[in-house]
Amino acid sequence: MIGLAHAVLNAFVEAGSNFIDTADLYSVWGEGHEGGESEKISVNGSPLATTATRSSSRPKLGGLPTRPGLSADNVEATLDESLKRLQTDYVDPYYAHYDDENVAIIGQLKHANSLVESGKVKHIALSNFDPARMLEWFETAKAKGPTLPVAIQPHYNLIHRADFENAYKAIVDEFDVAAFPYFALASGLLTGKYRSKEDIQGKARQGFAEDLITDDALKVVEAVVEIAEARGVEPATVQLAWLLADGKAVTAPAASASTSDQLPTLMADR
Structure with missing residues (x-):
C-alpha cells in the first residue's frame, strides 16, 4: 500500500x-x-x-x-x-x-x-x-x-449542487474565501465507471457511492459520458472542468486517485 x-x-x-x-x-x-x-x-x-x-x-x-x-x-x-x-x-x-x-x-x-x-x-x-x-x-x-x-x-459536484449553489457560494463571494470541493467525482460515479446500481456492488467505493446512485444521478452520468465521448476526453475531466468553469467560485476540486495512471485524466488541461 x-x-x-x-x-x-x-x-x-x-x-x-x-x-x-x-x-x-x-x-x-x-x-x-x-x-x-x-x-x-x-x-x-x-x-x-x-x-x-x-x-x-x-x-x-x-x-x-x-x-x-x-x-x-x-x-x-x-x-x-x-x-x-x-x-x-x-x-x-x-x-x-x-x-x-x-x-x-x-x-x-x-x-x-x-x-x-x-x-x-x-x-x-x-x-x-x-x-x-x-x-x-x-x-x-x-x-x-x-x-x-x-x-x-464543501460537498459539490454535478449530482450534488444545491447546497453549494444556494448557500456556500454566497459565503465564498462575500468573504473572498477559497473553495476546495470534496467528492468532486461523486466517489467515482462521475468517472463513468458505474453506470448502474449493480456496477457498484462489491467495489471498494460501495459504501460511499451506493446512496448516490439514483435514477436522476445516472442520467447525469450518461450526459457527462456523452459529452466526454464527443470531446475525446474522459468523463472525470469533464466533471472537473465544469467545477472550474467561470462563475462556479471553485478554487480547486479535491479528487482521489488510486493509481498514478489515473492522474493524467484528473490533471488534463481544461
Missing part, C-alpha cells in the same frame, strides 16, 4: 501539483486501521512524497472517533498528533473537519486564534459546517478577528 501511495504522490508532485488532502480520520474505516494512516503513509519512506506532504498537506482534524469535537483540549491534542504523523512543526491551513455544536462559534474562534498565535497553524479553514454556522463563523471572525478562515471544503 505504501509503495502504491508513494507512486501516486510522486507522480502528482512531478506533474507540478502541490495540494495534498489528508485527515486524522483517514482511513479509520479500513480493517485494522485506527485513523491517521493517510498522514503516516504520506511521509513514510519516499523523499519526494515526504517533502511534498510536509509543505503541501492540508490536514482536517476533529472527525476521528477517538478524538471527536472541537473543544480546546481536543483540538490541541489532535493537532499535535497530526503534526507528529506528518513529521512537521506546522500546517497551512488547518481544517476543522466537522462542526461541534457543543462549542460556541466564539469559542471555536478563540481556539483557532490561539493555534495561529502558537505558530503550529498558519491559517484556518472549515469543512462540513452547515451554512448558518459557517456564516456565523465568518461574521464573528470578521468582527472580532484576527483569524478569518481562508478556505472552505
Whole structure:
C-alpha cells in the first residue's frame, strides 16, 4: 500500500501539483486501521512524497472517533498528533473537519486564534459546517478577528449542487474565501465507471457511492459520458472542468486517485 501511495504522490508532485488532502480520520474505516494512516503513509519512506506532504498537506482534524469535537483540549491534542504523523512543526491551513455544536462559534474562534498565535497553524479553514454556522463563523471572525478562515471544503459536484449553489457560494463571494470541493467525482460515479446500481456492488467505493446512485444521478452520468465521448476526453475531466468553469467560485476540486495512471485524466488541461 505504501509503495502504491508513494507512486501516486510522486507522480502528482512531478506533474507540478502541490495540494495534498489528508485527515486524522483517514482511513479509520479500513480493517485494522485506527485513523491517521493517510498522514503516516504520506511521509513514510519516499523523499519526494515526504517533502511534498510536509509543505503541501492540508490536514482536517476533529472527525476521528477517538478524538471527536472541537473543544480546546481536543483540538490541541489532535493537532499535535497530526503534526507528529506528518513529521512537521506546522500546517497551512488547518481544517476543522466537522462542526461541534457543543462549542460556541466564539469559542471555536478563540481556539483557532490561539493555534495561529502558537505558530503550529498558519491559517484556518472549515469543512462540513452547515451554512448558518459557517456564516456565523465568518461574521464573528470578521468582527472580532484576527483569524478569518481562508478556505472552505464543501460537498459539490454535478449530482450534488444545491447546497453549494444556494448557500456556500454566497459565503465564498462575500468573504473572498477559497473553495476546495470534496467528492468532486461523486466517489467515482462521475468517472463513468458505474453506470448502474449493480456496477457498484462489491467495489471498494460501495459504501460511499451506493446512496448516490439514483435514477436522476445516472442520467447525469450518461450526459457527462456523452459529452466526454464527443470531446475525446474522459468523463472525470469533464466533471472537473465544469467545477472550474467561470462563475462556479471553485478554487480547486479535491479528487482521489488510486493509481498514478489515473492522474493524467484528473490533471488534463481544461
